[in-house]
Amino acid sequence: MLRSESLRVDEIRKDFPILQREVHGKRLVYLDNAATTQRPKAVIDATVEYYSQHNANPHRGVHQLSLEATEAFEGARSKVASFINASTEETIFTRGATESLNLVRYGWGNSHVKTGDLIVLTMMEHHSNIVPWQLLAKQTGARIEFVGLTKEGKLDEDHFERLMGQSPSIVAFTHCSNVLGTINDAARLSARAKRAGAITVVDGAQSVPHMPTDVRAMGCDFLAFSGHKMLGPTGIGILYGRRAILEEMEPFQSGGDMIKQVHTTGATWNDLPYKFEAGTQDSAGAVGLGAAVDYLNSIGMKRVRDHEMALTAYALEQMSKFPGITVYGPMNAKDKGGVVSFNMGDIHPHDMASLLDEEGVAIRSGHHCAQPLMELLDVPAMSRASFYIYNSFDDIDALMQALSKARNVFCL
Amino acid sequence: MSSSDIYRELILDYYRNPRNFGRLDPHDIDAKDSNPLCGDEIEIQIQVSKDGKMEEVHFLGKGCAISQASASMLTELAKGKPLEWTKDLSKEDILKMLGTSDLGPARIKCALLSMKVLKTGVYAYLGAKPEEATGSQDIDH
Numbered sequence: 001m002l003r004s005e006s007l008r009v010d011e012i013r014k015d016f017p018i019l020q021r022e023v024h025g026k027r028l029v030y031l032d033n034a035a036t037t038q039r040p041k042a043v044i045d046a047t048v049e050y051y052s053q054h055n056a057n058p059h060r061g062v063h064q065l066s067l068e069a070t071e072a073f074e075g076a077r078s079k080v081a082s083f084i085n086a087s088t089e090e091t092i093f094t095r096g097a098t099e100s101l102n103l104v105r106y107g108w109g110n111s112h113v114k115t116g117d118l119i120v121l122t123m124m125e126h127h128s129n130i131v132p133w134q135l136l137a138k139q140t141g142a143r144i145e146f147v148g149l150t151k152e153g154k155l156d157e158d159h160f161e162r163l164m165g166q167s168p169s170i171v172a173f174t175h176c177s178n179v180l181g182t183i184n185d186a187a188r189l190s191a192r193a194k195r196a197g198a199i200t201v202v203d204g205a206q207s208v209p210h211m212p213t214d215v216r217a218m219g220c221d222f223l224a225f226s227g228h229k230m231l232g233p234t235g236i237g238i239l240y241g242r243r244a245i246l247e248e249m250e251p252f253q254s255g256g257d258m259i260k261q262v263h264t265t266g267a268t269w270n271d272l273p274y275k276f277e278a279g280t281q282d283s284a285g286a287v288g289l290g291a292a293v294d295y296l297n298s299i300g301m302k303r304v305r306d307h308e309m310a311l312t313a314y315a316l317e318q319m320s321k322f323p324g325i326t327v328y329g330p331m332n333a334k335d336k337g338g339v340v341s342f343n344m345g346d347i348h349p350h351d352m353a354s355l356l357d358e359e360g361v362a363i364r365s366g367h368h369c370a371q372p373l374m375e376l377l378d379v380p381a382m383s384r385a386s387f388y389i390y391n392s393f394d395d396i397d398a399l400m401q402a403l404s405k406a407r408n409v410f411c412l
Numbered sequence: 413m414s415s416s417d418i419y420r421e422l423i424l425d426y427y428r429n430p431r432n433f434g435r436l437d438p439h440d441i442d443a444k445d446s447n448p449l450c451g452d453e454i455e456i457q458i459q460v461s462k463d464g465k466m467e468e469v470h471f472l473g474k475g476c477a478i479s480q481a482s483a484s485m486l487t488e489l490a491k492g493k494p495l496e497w498t499k500d501l502s503k504e505d506i507l508k509m510l511g512t513s514d515l516g517p518a519r520i521k522c523a524l525l526s527m528k529v530l531k532t533g534v535y536a537y538l539g540a541k542p543e544e545a546t547g548s549q550d551i552d553h
Contacts, residue, residue, distance in 0.1 A: 346427075346428070348475060348476035348477055349450075349476075350450040350452070350475070350478075350519075350522065351419070351476045351478070354519060355416055355419075365450065366449065366450050380451055381450065381451050409416050409419045410424065411424065
């Protein structure tokens with residue numbers, strides 16, 4: 001296979017201080033990007049600069065620093081909004097994808113879902129896109145159906161179609177599976193769910209960081225994602241919501257800044273997006289996320305996607321040649337994000353991750369917050385390598401060498 | 413000690429051919445617990461003799477080599493011992509049993525899960541409060 005890198009990985013790696021360090025005396029090969037990515041110096045510097053030069057409470061004061069803080073915070077929002085082709089009114093800061101999904105569960109679900117309503121999820125969801133809906137169903141008496149998967153690890157379209165015939169009120173699905181890597185056709189699924197009368201909630205935690213995103217083209221009602229999976233700080237995330245729906249929704253959390261007026265008799269809500277941003281926000285985190293968006297834009301999301309697709313194709317090819325390895329999910333890199341989950345012989349993933357760690361290779365092991373999927377595939381756990389812009393073909397070679405070593409230790 | 417050193421022949425043998433694996437019926441003690449980080453699960457069942465000894469000790473479970481081998485070796489170690497013996501059982505005893513001096517923070521929980529389960533079961537049987545049974549802080553999670 002052609003090992004042509006569409007990105008200048010050597011140059012990119014220089015921007016990430018943590019990639020210069022060693023682990024157990026070995027070069028760090030960081031392949032746990034679906035869990036969290038590393039931060040370039042530009043993101044770290046932007047947060048430090050915000051705190052050292054502009055820090056104040058945005059939206060609150062008329063003094064110079066508050067104005068600068070507001071400008072930095074709202075500037076970050078504009079960057080993120082453009083990144084996904086949304087308006088700033090529709091781009092809500094949250095603590096992460098989990099809080100974004102909970103916002104929809106409380107803000108929309110509480111006032112719209114009734115006893116007997118149907119919520120449709122898929123068997124490839126992360127716990128964060130399952131548990132909020134289970135709690136909503138428990139509270140309202142709604143029921144949940146999970147769309148099954150094909151043998152290849154793609155969505156069972158016939159099953160999806162049958163469930164759409166039952167007029168669900170919510171259809172929530174991941175754009176890209178954090179385990180199988182499967183990319184779902186969010187535009188087509190959203191359009192079909194909408195025809196069935198449902199609102200559509202897309203978990204973009206594993207897609208927005210890795211490919212071009214256009215919420216208009218996607219046509220979903222909500223899109224949730226996290227900053228820390230796209231080079232940004234932890235503790236900051238985004239909920240995109242379609243304006244018409246956000247306007248008629250009740251607030252999620254309440255307090256300062258989300259109100260227009262408060263009297264002893266009640267309160268009225270602030271305009272979008274502030275209605276959903278109660279209390280002082282993580283403005284430094286937002287600024288960091290803005291810098292992460294700048295960084296990704298400087299590379300170009302199409303090139304990010306192409307690079308990861310090349311790495312994934314190479315990894316799939318290497319792994320399928322390797323005796324004893326089972327790979328889960330689609331085997332064509334075009335159908336999946338930069339995520340390769342696997343098992344080897346009877347080596348438990350937790351043992352595998354320990355052995356790889358010794359070689360400086362960081363992967364994830366366990367159930368990946370997707371226990372229903374583990375049960376469906378009848379495996380207790382998996383090992384997972386996941387890629388990003390700073391990974392190279394050499395990293396995958398290092399992974400394969402470490403796998404050989406693990407095989408020897410376990411006498412396979 | 414590097415982590416590959418722990419996967420010696422002995423550990424792999426107990427992982428692949430676990431001793432005292434499977435249900436024990438009837439039993440007087442039955443306790444189980446799991447490690448949410450990696451999903452290791454251990455259940456221990458014990459037959460207690462009239463003079464308070466652990467006559468038969470079996471385990472069930474799934475998980476990594478360290479957790480399963482540790483559980484299997486612990487059942488062998490506990491068999492025939494008085495119930496009181498579990499009170500003095502420590503992290504050091506388990507490490508010695510596994511033939512290692514240290515496992516590092518990520519894997520020590522795997523090794524100690526079976527000790528936690530054994531203590532929980534025995535303490536409950538003896539009527540002590542379960543929280544006393546967890547022993548060392550290293551096994552909290």
